[in-house]
Amino acid sequence: MNTLFRAILMATAVAPLSTMAFAEDRIVSVGGSITEIIFALGEENRLVARDTTSSFPPIAEDLPDVGYMRALSPEGVLSVNPTLIIAEDGSGPLETVQVLESAEIPFITIPDGFDRTAVSNKIQSVAEALGVPEKGTALAMDVDAQLAALDTHVDDPARVMFILSVQGGRIMASGTNTAADGIIQLAGGTNAVTGFEGYKPLTDEAVTLAAPEVIVMMIRDGDHSIADTALWAHPAIATTPAAQTQSLVRIDGLLLLGFGPRTPEAAETLHAAIYGQN
Numbered sequence: 001m002n003t004l005f006r007a008i009l010m011a012t013a014v015a016p017l018s019t020m021a022f023a024e025d026r027i028v029s030v031g032g033s034i035t036e037i038i039f040a041l042g043e044e045n046r047l048v049a050r051d052t053t054s055s056f057p058p059i060a061e062d063l064p065d066v067g068y069m070r071a072l073s074p075e076g077v078l079s080v081n082p083t084l085i086i087a088e089d090g091s092g093p094l095e096t097v098q099v100l101e102s103a104e105i106p107f108i109t110i111p112d113g114f115d116r117t118a119v120s121n122k123i124q125s126v127a128e129a130l131g132v133p134e135k136g137t138a139l140a141m142d143v144d145a146q147l148a149a150l151d152t153h154v155d156d157p158a159r160v161m162f163i164l165s166v167q168g169g170r171i172m173a174s175g176t177n178t179a180a181d182g183i184i185q186l187a188g189g190t191n192a193v194t195g196f197e198g199y200k201p202l203t204d205e206a207v208t209l210a211a212p213e214v215i216v217m218m219i220r221d222g223d224h225s226i227a228d229t230a231l232w233a234h235p236a237i238a239t240t241p242a243a244q245t246q247s248l249v250r251i252d253g254l255l256l257l258g259f260g261p262r263t264p265e266a267a268e269t270l271h272a273a274i275y276g277q278n
Contacts, residue, residue, distance in 0.1 A: 025046040025083060025084065026046075026048045026080065026081055026082045026083045026084070027046045027047050027048065027082065027083070027084045027085070027086060027130075028047070028048065028049045028050070028051075028066060028077060028080060028082040028084070028085045028086075029047055029049075029050045029051070029054055029086055029087075030050070030051045030054075030066075030069045030072065030085060030086065030087035030088060030091045031051065031053060031054070031069050031087055031088025031091060031110075032051075032053040032054045032055060032056065032088075032254040032258055032260075033088060033122065033254075033258040033259055033260035034054075034086055034087065034088055034110060034126060034260075035047075035050050035051075035054035035056075035060050036054075036056055036057070036254075036258060036260040036261055036262065037122065037123055037126045037127075037139075037260050037261060038086075038126065038130070039057055039059075039060065040123075040139055040260075040261040041123075041126070041127055041130065041132060041135045041136065041139060042135065043130050043132060043135075044059075044060075046130070047060075047063055048063070048064070048080045048081075048082060049063050049064040049065070049066045049077075049080040049082070050063045050064075050065065050066070051065065051066055051067060051068060051069045051072070051091075052065055052067060052068045052069070053068065053069050053254065055254060056254055056255070056262075064079075064080055066079075066080065069087065069088060069090070069091045070090060070091065070092060070093070071093065072091065072092065072093070072096045073096060074096050074099040074100060074103075077096070077100060077105075078100070078103065078105075082105055083105065083106075084105070084106050084108070084129075085100065085105060085106065085107045085108065086108050086110065086126060086129050086130075087107065087108065087109050087110065088109075088110060088112060089109055089110060089111055089112040090112070091109065108129050110122055110125045110126055110129070111125065112259070113182075113259070114177070114178065114179050114181065114182025114183070114259055115182055115185075115186070116144060116147045116148075116186075118182075118259060119140075119143055119144070119147070119259050119260065119263050120140040120141075120143070120144050121140075122259065122260065123136055123139050123140040123143065123260070123261070124136040124137065124140050127139070127140075139261065143261055143263065143264060146264035147186070147263065147264050147267070149264075150186070150264060150267055150268055150271075152186065152187055152188035152267060152268070152271040153188055154188045154275065157188060157189050157190040158188075158189045158190070158213045158214050158274050158275070159189070159190055159192040159210070159211060159212050159213045159214070159241075160184045160189040160190065160191060160192055160212060160213070160214045160215075160216055160274065161173055161174075161191075161192040161193060161207075161210055161212035161214070161215050161216070161240075161242070162174040162178075162180035162181070162184065162191075162193075162215075162216045162217070163215055163216070163217050164180075164199050164217075164218075165226075166226045166230075166231065166234065169234070170201040170202075171201065171202045171207055171234070171236065171237070172199055172200070172201050172202075173193050173199065173200070173201075173202050173207075173210075174191065174193060174198075174199050175191075175193050175194065175195065175196040175197050175198055175199070175200060176191065176193075176194055176196070176197050177197040177198065178197070178198060178199060179256075179257035179258075179259055180199075180216070180256075180257060182259065183256055183257065183259075183263070183266055183267060183270060184216070184270070186263070186266075186267040186270075187266075187267045187268075187270035187271040187274060188271050188274070188275070189214070189270075189271075189274055192210040192211065192212040192213075193206075193210050202236075203236075204235060204236035205236075207236035207237060207239070207240065208236055208239045208240065210240075211240055211241055212240050212241065212242045213240075213241045213242055213245075213247060214242055214247040214248075214249060214274050215231070215237070215240075215242045215247065215248050215249070216248075216249045216250075216251070216256075216270070216274075217248065217249070217250050218250065218251065218252070218253035218256060218257075219250045219251065219252050219253065220253065228246075228248060231248065232246060247274075249270065249273040249274065251266070251269060251270060251273070255269070256270065
């Protein structure tokens with residue numbers, strides 16, 4: 001990859017991208033929130049493919065699927081002959097990114113974050129990568145105004161535990177510095193798990209000590225899903241205040257954790273679910 005794009009990639013962690021336009025666009029979007037932003041900017045006609053997590057808007061699923069964002073194969077991406085790849089932070093693996101770089105295909109990583117400022121920065125960074133910074137500024141201002149207008153403050157915030165999965169009886173929950181932690185705060189709750197960053201398995205004792213009043217999970221199928229009755233029957237979960245009131249919220253994962261244009265909707269939806277509002 002040439003020197004210009006190496007400099008761009010190094011800069012993305014600390015600053016928005018410089019304004020760029022790409023001729024004969026054939027863009028691959030990697031990451032559900034990136035795809036949402038591209039559609040919200042009205043630039044979806046430049047997309048030739050997307051990754052598996054890009055399921056909104058529904059029409060995005062009509063595009064070819066190059067695979068899961070964290071398990072991309074060079075062959076899958078190269079098969080659509082892209083001229084630019086715009087990806088969420090954490091996309092890869094590194095070996096695939098290196099192959100794409102060696103093929104001189106720009107692979108632009110958009111910095112992530114989990115608060116109002118991060119949403120605006122992500123929108124503007126994607127817009128700049130597309131060469132439409134004015135559109136990015138307008139969309140970022142609109143989304144930020146929606147977030148600012150939310151009335152989610154409560155004097156006594158509910159203790160909320162986000163559970164990513166329950167496998168083999170182990171609760172995989174969100175600590176701090178995650179999308180789950182960020183959306184809980186935007187929704188007016190407080191994360192019941194603060195002893196670590198990221199997503200980690202909890203011991204039964206830790207679940208009991210966390211004492212969540214509400215449990216939040218993604219709507220999902222397969223091995224990572226669990227029925228309500230099975231969740232409440234879990235020995236550790238059964239000890240929590242959430243189990244006593246059976247306070248469980250399930251929300252679409254991309255809406256809940258995307259931190260893109262629909263974040264105001266996600267925060268409002270979660271707030272209403274936590275505090276029992278219609």
